[in-house]
Amino acid sequence: MFRLLIQKLKQNPKKIVFTEGNDERVLEAAARLMSGTFLTPILIGDPAEIHQVAEEACLNIRDAQILQPSTYDRMDAMVAKMVELRRGKMTEEQCRAALQRGNYFGTMLVAMGEADCLLGGATYSTADTVRPALQLIKTRPGNKIVSSCFILVRPFATGGNQVLAMGDCAINIDPSEDDLVEITQEVVNCARRFGVDPKVAMLSYSTLGSGSGPMVDKMRNACDKLKALNLDFPVDGEFQFDAAVSPTVGRLKAPGSEVAGRANTFIFPDISAGNIGYKIAQRMGNFDAYGPILLGLNAPINDLSRGCNAMEVYSMAIITAALAD
Numbered sequence: 001m002f003r004l005l006i007q008k009l010k011q012n013p014k015k016i017v018f019t020e021g022n023d024e025r026v027l028e029a030a031a032r033l034m035s036g037t038f039l040t041p042i043l044i045g046d047p048a049e050i051h052q053v054a055e056e057a058c059l060n061i062r063d064a065q066i067l068q069p070s071t072y073d074r075m076d077a078m079v080a081k082m083v084e085l086r087r088g089k090m091t092e093e094q095c096r097a098a099l100q101r102g103n104y105f106g107t108m109l110v111a112m113g114e115a116d117c118l119l120g121g122a123t124y125s126t127a128d129t130v131r132p133a134l135q136l137i138k139t140r141p142g143n144k145i146v147s148s149c150f151i152l153v154r155p156f157a158t159g160g161n162q163v164l165a166m167g168d169c170a171i172n173i174d175p176s177e178d179d180l181v182e183i184t185q186e187v188v189n190c191a192r193r194f195g196v197d198p199k200v201a202m203l204s205y206s207t208l209g210s211g212s213g214p215m216v217d218k219m220r221n222a223c224d225k226l227k228a229l230n231l232d233f234p235v236d237g238e239f240q241f242d243a244a245v246s247p248t249v250g251r252l253k254a255p256g257s258e259v260a261g262r263a264n265t266f267i268f269p270d271i272s273a274g275n276i277g278y279k280i281a282q283r284m285g286n287f288d289a290y291g292p293i294l295l296g297l298n299a300p301i302n303d304l305s306r307g308c309n310a311m312e313v314y315s316m317a318i319i320t321a322a323l324a325d
Helices: 002-011 024-034 047-056 075-086 092-098 102-111 126-137 177-193 214-228 241-245 247-253 271-284 310-322
Strands: 014-018 039-044 065-067 117-120 147-155 161-167 200-203 235-239 265-267 288-295 301-303
Touching: 002 310, 014 024, 014 102, 014 310, 024 039, 024 047, 024 310, 039 102, 039 310, 075 092, 075 102, 075 126, 102 117, 102 126, 117 126, 117 310, 126 301, 147 177, 147 271, 161 177, 161 271, 177 200, 177 214, 177 265, 177 288, 200 214, 200 241, 214 235, 235 241, 241 247, 271 288, 288 301, 288 310, 301 310
Parallel strands: 014 039, 014 117, 039 065, 117 301, 161 265, 200 235, 200 265
Antiparallel strands: 147 161, 147 288
16 A cells, blocks of 8 residues: 555655654654655754754754744744634734744644645644644635544455545544535545545444434434435445445345445444444454544644654655645
8 A cells, every 4th residue: 555655656746744853753754754755854843952863863864854933934924824824813923922833833834835744743632733734724615524534454365455444533523414424525535545446334333224213313314415415436324334344244234235245434423433443443453553544624634643653653644645635
């Protein structure tokens, strides 16, 4: 999967902002990226501190672009642009103060076209990565919410990889039917970027009416709304997970379904089910889980786990850049 993404990026290289440029894990990932020709890292922080951390870790970042908010030569223009984007919700003084922090400064680099995408969260919380994105990058036209998905990858014994998409596992706590329609379309678009030919299962504790309740109704109604849009991918449900992935169970519980038993893109009814589901796949199914990948924004902004390692930073940087148009 990553070989394909890197090949695409080599044809159209991108710039990615790292909001925590003094973090050793970020610097290790940046050094590895700089050895290629497909993705240019921009490190936010104090240059002397960053070079010291890199030197102590024996990392070569000599040619890295490092930007420090306090010495940035276009800060006045950045402040003016942020005041415009906040539309009266923050004063000039408040914007200038916020831009001394790496999360806001990095996000504004993307908003001003100085970078294509951003990856943060090595030390920032998810909220501190997502909030500036919502305030400054904002959702794409036609999108009402930001959502997320995880891409799960597991090698086949015979070669190649099994790639699945799951959403929303990280952002929307209890999405409505209309939210689920938007989430599904965003997850499908993301899944296709990673080589998935999406077959979408709307998951529940019921399969096509075998159970009842508000959560069942929500998934069934969202599925009906999606089908009414005549989209270019198959979607079906509501499905229990076994009916979605097991051909034998799928034929028994949903005969004739184009998705039952063959699903590779899974939409969960709420964040609890989604978070539990992807972690079961990761820990017990031996899938590598990449994400959460934020969806619906005007530019790719992604969040790392604070427990991430350098390889995860490197992988998420490639994934984030691959989403930049």
